[in-house]
Every structure is written in structure tokens, then in C-alpha cells.
Amino acid sequence: MRPELVTLEPLVRAHVPAVLAIEKELFGREAWSRWMVQSELDEGHHYRAAMSGGELVGYAGLAVVDDTEAWVQNIAVRAESQGHGIGRLLLEDxxxxxxxxxxxxxxxxxxPAQRLYARYGFEIVGVRKRYYQPSGKDALVMLRGRP
Incomplete structure (x- = not known):
């Protein structure tokens, strides 16, 4: 799949079942629940759907905290669609x-997405021990454009 065949559009509630399927595929027991996804949309955060042939192949979200800070909530691309620049398109958006x-x-x-983030100027600034549950995996905290 070529990234030029992918379009980005606002992620809406109609996309939630497809988002949950991708969550389960990629994150297993650590997948977001329906409530978590819907609450992100209800909060009005910036969420985008990557569409190809009328099908959701990925999505991403950004929570804007204030005039100085924002946090990437999630970037996810179906396993079969990875490696074609879709994650990059979502991150750029x-x-x-x-x-x-x-x-x-x-x-x-x-x-391995750490490499993509580093190419876009993100730097490791810390570690959150046992951040992901239930696996207990650690998370790197990365920042871009810090003062």
C-alpha cells in the first residue's frame, strides 16, 4: 500500500469498532476499551483516521493541554499496513x-516506532516504570520542541 492511496479524515464514533479491532490486534490485553476511545473523542481531542479503500487502516490522536503543550495519545497502524509511511503521515498530521x-x-x-519519533526531533527525557498494564512494560517519555 502506498501512502498516497491513504487519506486522513477526522476519527468519529462510526470508526470505533474498527479502532477496537486494531487495538486488539496490536496491543492485546493492553488495548484501549470502547469507553476509553469514545471518551477521547468526546473530549474533543484531535483524532485522525487513516483510510484506504473505505477501510480504516490506522488512527492517531493528540491531546492539546494548553497553548504550550500537547501529548500524542496513540498512533496505530494495522500490522499488514505497517512499513508504508502511514504512521509517518499520521504523526505529521x-x-x-x-x-x-x-x-x-x-x-x-x-x-520500533522510537526511530520514527527520533527522526521527527523527539528526545528521550525519562522512563515510566511498569507503565503498560497488565504486562508491566516500561515506557520511554519522549519530548519534541521543549523549551
Whole structure:
């Protein structure tokens, strides 16, 4: 799949079943629940759907805290669609929405997406021990554009 065949659109409640399927595929027991996904949408955070052929192949979300700070909530791309630049497109959309804010995120210490984040200027600033539950995996805290 070529990224030029993917379009980004606002993530809406109609996408939630597909989001939950991707969550389960990628994150197993640590997948977000329906309530978690819907509450993110209800809060009005910036969530985008990556669509290809009318199908949700990925999604991403950004929570804007204030005029100076925003946090990437999630970037997820179906396993079969990974490696084609979709995660990059989603990240670029979130960064554009963040503007000149400092952007933070947490990423599992074994997640290869760390390389993508580093290419976009994110730096490791800390570790959250046993952040992911129930696995107990640690998370790296990464920031971009910090003062």
C-alpha cells in the first residue's frame, strides 16, 4: 500500500469498532476499551483516521493541554499496513495540529516506532516504570520542541 492511496479524515464514533479491532490486534490485553476511545473523542481531542479503500487502516490522536503543550495519545497502524509511511503521515498530521507546542508521548521500550519519533526531533527525557498494564512494560517519555 502506498501512502498516497491513504487519506486522513477526522476519527468519529462510526470508526470505533474498527479502532477496537486494531487495538486488539496490536496491543492485546493492553488495548484501549470502547469507553476509553469514545471518551477521547468526546473530549474533543484531535483524532485522525487513516483510510484506504473505505477501510480504516490506522488512527492517531493528540491531546492539546494548553497553548504550550500537547501529548500524542496513540498512533496505530494495522500490522499488514505497517512499513508504508502511514504512521509517518499520521504523526505529521498530529505535529501540524500541535503547532509550536512542546509535544510529548510515551512509547514502549521495545517499540520500533522510537526511530520514527527520533527522526521527527523527539528526545528521550525519562522512563515510566511498569507503565503498560497488565504486562508491566516500561515506557520511554519522549519530548519534541521543549523549551
Amino acid at each position: 498530529l505535529l501540524a495540529a500541535a503547532g509550536d507546542r512542546t509535544v510529548g508521548l510515551e512509547v514502549a521500550t521495545d517499540n
